Amino acid sequence: MNQKNLPLRSLSGWVIALSLWLGLATAHAQITEKPEYGSFIIENVDIYPVTSDVIEGGVVVVKDGIIEHVGSNVKPDLSGDVSRIDGSGHRLYPGxxxxxxxxxxxxxxxxxxxxxxxxxxxxxxxxxxxxxxxxxxxxxxxxxxxxxxxxxxxxxxxxxxxxxxxxxxxxxxxxxxxxxxxxxxxxxxxxxxxxxxxxxxxxxxxxxxxxxxxxxxxxxxxxxxxxxxxxxxxxxxxxxxxxxxxxxxxxxxxxxxxxxxxxxxxxxxxxxxxxxxxxxxxxxxxxxxxxxxxxxxxxxxxxxxxxxxxxxxxxxxxxxxxxxxxxxxxxxxxxxxxxxxxxxxxxxxxxxxxxxxxxxxxxxxxxxxxxxxxxxxxxxxxxxxxxxLGSIDVGKHANLILVDGDPFETTSSIKDVFIRGYRVPMVSRHTQLNDEFLDRDVTN
The missing domain is CATH 3.20.20.140 (Metal-dependent hydrolases)
Structure with a gap:
């Protein structure tokens, strides 16, 4: 056996092993739930537009990834399939x-x-x-x-x-x-x-x-x-x-x-x-x-x-x-x-x-x-x-977060996230680990 090749082979083995491990880790952490896309009405929500005054109990309409309506709690006419989100007791902020x-x-x-x-x-x-x-x-x-x-x-x-x-x-x-x-x-x-x-x-x-x-x-x-x-x-x-x-x-x-x-x-x-x-x-x-x-x-x-x-x-x-x-x-x-x-x-x-x-x-x-x-x-x-980006205004990208309180407080929770109008899954590696160990079999 050529001893000079051992370090290279050893290194190659480590690279392959690491690649496999990373692949398995990534696969285990994959988010299989798909985002929802379409038209949304977020109603009865306190809106924090940032560039203007807070709107209490307001409504925001998202269509085709864009903010189409921001205002008081008036139901705008929308044709087609629309998802309604009740924001009662929640706040809506720009992402x-x-x-x-x-x-x-x-x-x-x-x-x-x-x-x-x-x-x-x-x-x-x-x-x-x-x-x-x-x-x-x-x-x-x-x-x-x-x-x-x-x-x-x-x-x-x-x-x-x-x-x-x-x-x-x-x-x-x-x-x-x-x-x-x-x-x-x-x-x-x-x-x-x-x-x-x-x-x-x-x-x-x-x-x-x-x-x-x-x-x-x-x-x-x-x-x-x-x-x-x-x-x-x-x-x-x-x-x-x-x-x-x-x-x-x-x-x-x-x-x-x-x-x-x-x-x-x-x-x-x-x-x-x-x-x-x-x-x-x-x-x-x-x-x-x-x-x-x-x-x-x-x-x-x-x-x-x-x-x-x-x-x-x-x-x-x-x-x-x-x-x-x-x-x-x-x-x-x-x-x-x-x-x-x-x-x-x-x-x-x-x-x-x-x-x-x-x-x-x-x-x-x-x-x-x-x-x-x-x-x-x-x-x-x-x-x-x-x-x-940066505020909740008509015509801007629908990058929005729905929060059950002050987002700067550690006790508040983000309930919904929209990015370019996609309602993304509220799932991450952290939530997966939480669910896994919260429901673990304590007998093993």
Missing amino acids: FIDSETQLGLNEIGAVAVTIDAAEVGSVNPEMIAQTAVNPGSVSIPVTRVDGVTNVIAAPVSGLVSGTGSLIDLYGYTPEAMSIDQRAGIYLNWPSSSKRGWWDSRSEKEIQDDYNEAVDQIDELFDDARAYHKMWQTVESGELDEQPDVNAKMEAMRYLFTQEARLVVRVNREKDIVAALEWATHQDDLSFVFSGVSEGWRVADEIAAADIPVIATALVTPSRSSDHYARPYQNAGLMADAGVHVSLSTFNTENVRNLPFHAGYAATYGMGIEEALKAVTINPAELWGVDDK
Whole structure:
């Protein structure tokens, strides 16, 4: 036997075994119940449109995936087969939107072959997250039955991670789930501080690394801007010669045509200030700042720059001297300063907890109304889809959740979820496990 082949064979065996195990696990978690599609009347329900006043005991009509009627409890005429849903004692909200997740890209954190959010290389703007989204991910039903109907699936690695995609959390293919496959390109702003207690670099080494990364960013955007202008002359007919096509630069062009935002991940006060300064010299780009854990320290500056942010309410303090509640207050303090805030979990498996992130933000200064906007209409405006999502208005997509109370309270339950007019099954891997062990045979 050739001993040199043993490691490869062993590895192949492990890959096959893992593939079989994943296949069995996925099959076991399959949702066999099909969604219901058609015309629906949700009546006797308290409607929270977000963009207008609450309508008590109102009615919403859904037809062909679109909201057709919103108003007082009047029975509109509908022909054909109509499903009536009694919403007595319940509230109807627009589906929640999480503006930065790895949902559909990552499955099992400890298994590398199930991780698609991180690409090889440092600069990957051409890598579109939607192409890697797994519609059969176990985490998707887990998330949507808790009221989250839309997410941004975003890559995470390198200097320029790739292009994030806005998706519905229902569909059999990535294309069927797609709202905007090129929502934003993600730039990880370099840190000018130690990364943690394990970081052994000297202050000089940290500064040198930071300066090198910023220089790389400047060079990248100078090249991308020149490439875009060159192709503009080609497209206008001013230049006859056809230049070479560069996939990375082609992806960056969407930033200069305003078809995609530049999402800058940045957290520390000093780095936020540096990113703000850099942004002032990029007046042909549309920015979003993501993370901004110390945004409260420079909230006025962010507001003055008119840059929207994506933040979370559930993190630990970034400095030992900070009050324990400061991270919970961060989003509210920025909103009070006039910053356009959207809330996110920055997660995969626990995107389902987005309503509770909003609950914390509401409790620690943001208020319920602003927190509700931060998971509905604000992210819809941020991504330029407020004509489709984010509120309960006639003509918008029927992405709706029916709740038996305040959705930010842990004691409330989501009773129904609609995505593009599909009444999706209220079944997930979690509910399956609950049913299995609730009715288990205790004699075995």
